[in-house]
Amino acid sequence: MPYAKIEIAPSILASNFAKLGDDVRAVEQGGAEVIHVDVMDGHFVPNISIGVPVVVSLHKATRLPLDVHLMIERPEEYVERFAKAGSSRILIHQEATVHLDRALTLIRESGAQAGVALNPATPVAMLTDVLDKVDTVLVMSVNPGFGGQKFIPGAIEKIRQLNQWRTRYNGAFRIGVDGGVDAENVAELARAGANTFVAGTSIFHTPDPAAAVRNLRKLATEATSQRV
Numbered sequence: 001m002p003y004a005k006i007e008i009a010p011s012i013l014a015s016n017f018a019k020l021g022d023d024v025r026a027v028e029q030g031g032a033e034v035i036h037v038d039v040m041d042g043h044f045v046p047n048i049s050i051g052v053p054v055v056v057s058l059h060k061a062t063r064l065p066l067d068v069h070l071m072i073e074r075p076e077e078y079v080e081r082f083a084k085a086g087s088s089r090i091l092i093h094q095e096a097t098v099h100l101d102r103a104l105t106l107i108r109e110s111g112a113q114a115g116v117a118l119n120p121a122t123p124v125a126m127l128t129d130v131l132d133k134v135d136t137v138l139v140m141s142v143n144p145g146f147g148g149q150k151f152i153p154g155a156i157e158k159i160r161q162l163n164q165w166r167t168r169y170n171g172a173f174r175i176g177v178d179g180g181v182d183a184e185n186v187a188e189l190a191r192a193g194a195n196t197f198v199a200g201t202s203i204f205h206t207p208d209p210a211a212a213v214r215n216l217r218k219l220a221t222e223a224t225s226q227r228v
Helices: 017-029 052-061 079-085 100-109 154-168 186-192 209-224
Strands: 007-010 035-040 066-071 089-093 113-118 136-140 174-178 196-199
Touching: 007 035, 007 174, 007 209, 017 052, 017 209, 035 052, 052 066, 052 079, 066 079, 066 113, 066 196, 079 089, 079 100, 089 100, 089 136, 100 113, 113 174, 136 154, 136 196, 154 174, 154 186, 186 196, 186 209, 196 209
Parallel strands: 007 196, 035 066, 066 089, 089 113, 113 136, 136 174, 174 196
Antiparallel strands: none
């Protein structure tokens, strides 16, 4: 299956920003493959987080690729700035732009991988015409804006449907899941077809973030042989 390799993507939204560098180094030691960066504007989601300067600093501070999730209105206006800041992958919301095809093309032209995220109430059918232009589809399993929310089970069926499409059309896109991902549900998500797991609280709010990363990967990897 394309992109079979598991990715654990710790979300720094749940980290201690007073010691962000230490937290990033801890998950690096745990074998994290990518760092997930949530950018919020207070309009598309009811919260404000970080912007370009933090991405610049992270890019200098870690060897890991940066998975930058733009939870903002009119994301196409900011793609170039975040790409220049060091984003390896830029994810935008289907709900945040009326020109999704154009915005995904802009991301790829900027040199970053292109990803699209779907809110819990948005059906995956909204993406049928752009799946050939994405490197990642990120299924939101909470309503975006705040960490520590309860997982919404309907995300599992969305992942299964995307996995069926990926297999049927020999697609090469990753299927990511973001929100409430932990040791209790990561195996089921992997069996459904997800292979990128964004986790914040279940990693950074533990005594040993590196061990939490290793455990999530172990559980997800073991479950991939049981995919349905």
